[in-house]
Amino acid sequence: MLKTLRQIASIGIVTEAPPAADDSLRVRAALQEKIRTVLGRALCIRHVDAGSCNGCELEIHALNNPIYNLEGLGVRFVASPRHADLLLVTGPVSRHMEAALLSVYAATPDPKLVVALGDCGCTGGVFGENYASRGPVANVIPVDVAVPGCPPAPIRILEGILAAVSPAAGTAAAHARREPQA
C-alpha cells in the first residue's frame, strides 16, 4: 500500500492541456446548437467498432490515459448507446456489423452526434467497398465529424470530438448532409 501511494506521489499529475477544436473536421453543422444546449460541457461517448483493424481502438484507449485525461474534460465513454450523446465509429463498416451499427444508432437518444474515426471510417481506407465491406461510416449512418488518420493520434481524435460539440467558427461548418443509403 505504501509503495502504491509513494508511486502515485512520485509521478504526480501528468495531464497536458487539451487542444482546441478543429472545425475543419466537421462535415455537417445542423445539430450543433441544439446539442450544445442539451449537453452543456458534459459528453457521453459510445464507441462502436464497425469493422476496424483495432488500430484506432488503441488510440481511443490512449485518450483515457492520465496524459490526455479525457474524463478531466467532462467527456467519458459509456457502456450503452442508450447513455450516449455521441457515437464514435471506427472501421470500414463490415457487412456483418451493418445491422449492429444501425441498431446502435437507433438506440442512441436524439439529439445525437456521430464522429467517423480513421481513414477507414472516413473513406473506407485501404479496404474500400466489396462483398463484405460497406466502406465509409457515412454509407450507413449520417456523420457529423470525420477524423482521418491511420490511426489518428489521440490529439487529433480529441480535436474531432471537441469540434463536434463546440460552436462552429464562422462559416467553416456546413457541407452537404450525408444520408444513409440503406
Added chain:
Amino acid sequence: MPLAAWFARSQPQAGAPGLRALGVGAEEWRSVMRDVQRASGRLLALWASRDAQSDTVHALVLAGSQGLHITLALREPQASYPGIEDLFPAAARLQRALRDLSGVDAVDPDRRPWLRHACWPQGYRPLIDAPVPPPATAVVDQYEFVRVGGEGVHEIAVGPVHAGTIEPGHFRFSVVGEKVLRLEERLGYTHKGIEQHFARLPILTGHRLAARICGDSTVAYSWAYVQALEAMAAVEVPRRSTWLRALCLELERLANHLGDLGALGNDAGFAFGLSQFSRLKELLLRATQAALGSRYLMDVIVPGGTHCDLADPGAAQLAQCVRMLAAATAQLRTIYDEHEGLRDRFAGAGTVTPDLAARLGLIGLAGRASGQRFDVRVDLPCGPYPDLAPVTCARLEGDVAARVAVRFDEVQESCRLIHEILANLPGGMHRAAMAVPPAGATGIGLIEGWRGPVMLALQAGEAGAIHRCHPHDPSWQNWPVIEHAIIGNIVPDFPLINKSFNLAYSGHDL
C-alpha cells in the same frame, strides 16, 4: 512413418528460415498430419488456392525447429478433402472458414458456416468467384449455438457490440447462477474481404494492406509479408534493415504488453495499474514516434527494408525511454505481486493446464504461460534473432497470473533486446531496391508477433500481381481454448480471463 521421412521427401520453401514444402496425395493427407501430431508438432494454418481451374489445399505445420508447407492438389475442382479436426482441434474452424471462402469442403461433421454470416449467399465463393457489390440491405442470420439443457440453466448473450472499447464478437454463455457451464464464441463480424482484396493489388504494394490486417500487430504482419515477398524475388535486404525491423517488432511487443498489464490490473479492480501502465505506454509511443516517425510503426516496414532510418538523437531518446520503462515496470511488478486483491483475482482464474494446451494447440504468449515453450524468435529465428539470442519466457500454471507473469518477463526481455539492437545496429543502407517476383513463385513469412506466430503465405501472379495471399493470426488457435479456460469460472471473471489472452478479432476475421 517418422516425420523425418516426410522431410526427406520435401523441397525448399522460400520465406522464413526452417521451412520446407511437401506435396501429398489425398490418401497421404491424414497420414502426414498424424505423423506431425505424433511428433508433438502443431498445425498453424490451413487455406486453399485456385490454380488454373484446380483447387489446392495448403497447411503449414510446425515441429521443433522446422516447418512444413504441405499441399494437397485436389483431383477435381471443389472436391472434398479428408478432415483433420480429430488430430488438431484448431482445424475445425479453419476448415469451416476455408469452405466459406474457397468452397472447398472437408469431410468433418460441423457443417455450420464460420466466417460467413448471412451477408453473402452460401453459393458465393469470395476467393474464386468474380467480385460482387454488397447486397443493398443489412441482414441478420440465425446461428445454431449449441444449447445446454437442465434445470436452472440459462443463456447470456454478449455482443457483437461490447461494453468497452474493444473489437466486436459474440459470446454465448450457458450458466447456472454465476457459474459458466459452457461458452460458445461466434466471430467473423469484422470480416471485410481482405483476402479477396489482396488479389486486386500489385504485389509490391500489398504490404500496406498487410499492415492493416490487425492494427495492434502491424509490424508482425508487414514483416511477414515482406519476408515472403523478398524471398520470392530473391532480394537480399541490407543487414541494417533486419535489425531495424527487429527493433520495431520488440517495440510493438513492449507497447502491447504495457497496455495489457494496465488493463489487466483495471479488470481486477486496480485502476492504479491502468493509469500507471497507460502513462508508460504513452511515453514509449512518443519516443517511438520521435525515433521512427510513427506511434504504432504503421508502414515503417516496406519491401526491401524500412521506410525510414534511425537517426542518433532518436535512438538515444529511445534507449533512455526503454531504460526508464524497464525500471518502472520492475517497480510496478512488485506492487502487483504484493497486492492481495490482484493475487486473489489472478491466481487460478481461467486455467489451461499444459496438457490441455498441448492437445488444443495453444500457441504464442498464452501457450508459453501454459508450458508450451514455442517462440519463432527462438525456434525458427530469422535475422537478427540468432545474434540476439532471445530467451523464451514461460510458466506452467496456465492461469491469468501466469499470463500476467509472462508479460512482465517479456517486457524485461524486450527491453534487453532493444538495448542490444541499439548498441550493435549495423551500419549501411536501410533499404534495397526491390524486384518483382516471377509469376507462380510462393513464399511464406513467419514472425513472432506479441500475441504469437503470425504467418503470411503469398503467391505471385502474372506481371507483378498477387495471385493469392493468406494471412494467419495465432488467435485462430487460441480463441477455442478460451471456451475451455472459462469452464467452471464465474461470469464476472470472463472479462479478466479474456483480457489475459487478448486475442484478435480483425486479424482472425480477415
